[in-house]
Amino acid sequence: MTGTVITVTSGKGGVGKTTAVANIAVALASDGKKVVCIDGDIGLRNLDVIMGLENRIVYDIVDIIEGRCRTRQAMIRDKRLPELFLIPAAQTRDKTAVSPSDMVRLCDELRAEVDWILIDSPAGIERGFRNSVAPADKVLIVTNPEMSAVRDADRVIGLLEAEEKPTPSLIINRLNPNMVKRGDMLSVDDVYDLLRIDVIGIVPEDESVIVASNRGTPLSMDGKAKAGQAFRNIARRLNGEQVPFLDLEATSLWDRLTKLAGRK
């Protein structure tokens, strides 16, 4: 097996990196692929709670790197999806406990055992970001259709260009189709026009994301929530499938009524 390393990053915090990692990982694992997620945010871990695995942590990534456990021992298996694993971040250490070459070494070891390695990068462009992108075969940048998120995404794209990493792909998260329609939110075309990198996913704003995080059950695990579908589609695109983007229009009551009427 030669696994692919995907790093999810954003520059700005709070745009949905961890949600994206959890959901894409669940979607890939549901498809029968063997997936390991690595929480790259040492000192501020969160991927464990979003995935609902926080009570099962014994060892973490720093334990692996400092030789206190074998890699296998720090991989928490998700009981709902036996092919899905999490390597949690350490909570009581800081980012200097891990170096970019440690990450490359760990990922090289994991590549032999799994299909996909997903790294949840911390916000910012400091050490934690550098650690997370060092082993990446592909980088996904999460942004929101909003000034500061787009600006920070551009900065990160520039840094990756300077390091001669492969061109990243973009996930536009938390798009509100009604606001776009009113002209009060940047559209997908606007964001593409500004950043000019390939768009791999468009995820609508969806209250179910909060509900899912309350429960520790990523949205893409089941259900019809549009955001969950959008994340599942990203996973399919990573697998090389051509999947059209979801139709996010027609969400107002009037639109739904006219659509229903039109069907008769």
Next chain:
Amino acid sequence: MNFFERLTGKKSAKSAKERLQLVLIHDRTDLSPAALDAMKDDLIAVISRYVEIDPDSVRIDVAHEGRQQRLVADIPLRITGRRRAN
């Protein structure tokens, strides 16, 4: 939204895009509007040593193609007396 924008009904997404376009040029190139103006003055001074130009009609902009930026200068030349010599 300023008075003019309210009058013309300009949407906030449009302002966001225009503002971002400018911010990104400066973030990517490390070239501030002030530096661009200073460069323009220097260019005009140098070029004027060789040919006659109208400083007011010189335009210098940052254009982009994909993620590539380029500096585009439009410098109209003034018709000088030399042609009359024939």
